[in-house]
Amino acid sequence: MAKLVCEDVNVERFFPVLYPKASQLIVAFDEHVISNNFKFGVIYQKPGQTTEEEVFSNTEESLGFLEFLDFLGDKIQLQDFRGFRGGLDVTRGQTGTESVYTNFRGKEIMFHVSTKLPFTEGDSQQRKRHIGNDIVAIIFQDESTPFVPDMIASNFLHAYVVVQLTHDTTGDTLYKVSVTARDDVPFFGPPLPNPAIFRKSAEFREFLLVKLINAEYSCYRAEKFAKLEERTRSALLESLFEELQLRSRSMMGLPIGEDDKIENGSGGFLENFKVSRSGLIHYPVAHTFLKFIVVEFHTVPQKSLYFMLVSDGVSLHDYRKRSVSAFSSHCKRVSNVSVHAVCRNTVMLYLRCKSQS
Template sequence: SGEQKWSSKRVLERGAPYPQVILPQFGGYWIEDPEAPPPTSSESRGEGEEEEAGERREEDTPHGDYGYQLEEINEAARAYRKHFLGREHLNFSCLASSLGNLLLSVRHEEDGEHEHLHVIIRSRVKSVYHRLSLLELPDIPSVPELAKLLCDEAAGLRFTPVLYPKASRLIVNYDEHDVNNTFKFGVIYQRFGQMSEEELFRNNEETPAFTEFLQLLGDTVELQDFKGFRGGLDVSHGQTGSQSIYTVHRQQEIMFHVSTKLPFTEGDAQQLQRKRHIGNDIVAVVFQEDATPFVPDMIASNFLHAFILVQVEEPCSDSTSYKVSVTAREDVPPFGPPLPNPAVFKKGQEFREFLLTKLINAELACYKSDRFARLEERTRAALLDSLHDELQRRSQCMLGLMSGLEEEGRAENGHAHGGLLESIKRAMRGRSVSMETMSRGGAGLPTSLSGGDVTDVVCYNVKSPVKRRSGLFPRLLSVDSQTEKHNHRSLLSEQRSFDSCHPMLEVRSEVPSNPSSPEAGQRDRFCFLPSHPDTRSKNSPRTNLKFRFDKMSHSAAGH
């Protein structure tokens, strides 16, 4: 930092004209050359992606935009909503050993005499969209062939169909997780000769030239109860200032973190309240009222990756113009719109269109840098794995093929089901039980359950020390011990009526754990609990349902 200041001071000592940007002594940044050819972002796009990008430019580019175009990270992120959602299509998933989980969507389209396939394949690395013509193909390719066509590494893989009816909602949410329609940018005021972040964040005064520039960027809004995109600013308690600059550019909401509008703390040399917001932005505008050099690493931040420098000439006049320079970290790819030569704009709508478009494209380009690309890849892989598992689980549920362990766990929580067919069976069985109970005119078990005869058992409505849980079988009996000898009747049932859902059931007598409880010794609670089938003797406390019911019947007869 000391060597950097010394180098900057040497530039100042040499006198005018001063460069807008000085590269750091140890490199790590590039400066956009106005004479360089414009950057192209279409080299890595496929046929379908390039066509999609062209269509999107036409939609998002209004008249009077001066030809400045917003760039996209991945056109496939919007393709599913545009070409698949709400239309007949198929989704397939695959667990690939080398590529991780894959998710493929395919849709057939007829346009007059032409037939096309819209295909999207998603991997942990990226999503690829392709529009394939079927004119030269004898038949529609198989799903593995489509996967191989879009991804060379996806060869010889097996795909399974996604059967969940609401899968499209989950898929479109995943595809658009990196679609960003809100942006926040820092705005830093630099005075002549200021060469450190402490000096930059110490500025409090908004000169007429700076105010004029802020009015060009957007509208001054009151933060209290502000309803738009707030960009991390406090809109309830005023802890981040009372005003800020906000605008909407081509359906993108933008909030600016203006250094002079953020709270100033007396005695804080670093002004952490200001740096906390601007230091966490990815792109910042540096406004220079006087010609003075800027070094991009003078602000210590892990997030700031690009700076757009704006130097005003003849401010607050009919001849006001702005000189622009761009610098970014070396792993940030070039981004448009390109700087004209010379890079000087007259104050007006064209400069505003250029600057806002350049800011948005700068942030999108920064996402491709090493730091953000690794973070995005980890996030993307985790979300795709979660989506794949959820779609697989939902598909298994639709087929009634949930694993026994998961089914038992869900049954214990009152959410057991075995697919659509089993739900219908349970509904019909529940209706039959209700009708038989009503026909008896009293509480207790119905006269028949799956064909087996069951005699009456009187149940008294008393509170249980055990929390009720809904499930496939109700908690059947709660008998007062003082009237038990008058109300016990034989309880016989065929075991097969219960084996259709649970192979074994356990009957347990529950009493309050507190011996002094008034409920102790007055009533027993018999519960049917699931038990894993195994070989047990009749003397075991856990045995099959028929034996325990027989034992209960004999005991009742003996009384």
């Protein structure tokens, strides 16, 4: 039956999902890669610097670089900062005292600014421990300087947005932008204009932030991250299946292992089957004698009820033979019960109830 819907289905049996919040868990699984938090590196490259050690050793910030940081986001104090911290220390000051942060279209962005991270002479890896673990970084240049991505050795950095300061004839600030990424990173927009020179403006800021966010999303499709994502998604899918199965068993009142007990979920919905004004069966249905479990029910014309049952070694003949007397003992209004096989270990139970006088 499942192959009629999707030919790729290769499972042999299905399990009912009863947990009321199952859809929320499934949506959370489907959207686990969607993030509203981003961290990007910002590396200051002085004229003539061509090595990793040189760019990560900069301690002074030019006026042009400070102006760009102010344009990029807000300077915040890290101590007790309540927003997205991007892995920076906000309690003990081990990653510096300040950083640059912004909230863009509901997305929190923390920038790892190379010159604001602590630096110890001779420790070339101190700042790289943070920026080297970012996926996308900005390279800021005060003037034309060659930048080669290979100059920064990193397994994670996959894309760079190079921003070079320049000015027009009137002295207004302009930014020349170029983008470079690893070969297996798909194209990401918005595309650069020709020439890729922008005035300092709100429009350019939006362009730049969108470009950075899209760059990270695109990098996730590169081979390295795609393989990690596949393994992560497989593990999350297995975890989702186990949680839904466990919660469904709990909802049905089936026994679960001591290690698998769900917090606030021990009762199951059979124990909470209460009086209903619609004329439904309003007595707890003891399920031990037939070992069946109610999966779903709804009203139909003439106050009939459908129950989906999951059998536990009880034959269909036994259901037909014992269902009427069993349900009648709990609800005197049951006048007829018919049982229909649906698939392996599953039956449909149809109850017709007498009209209330």
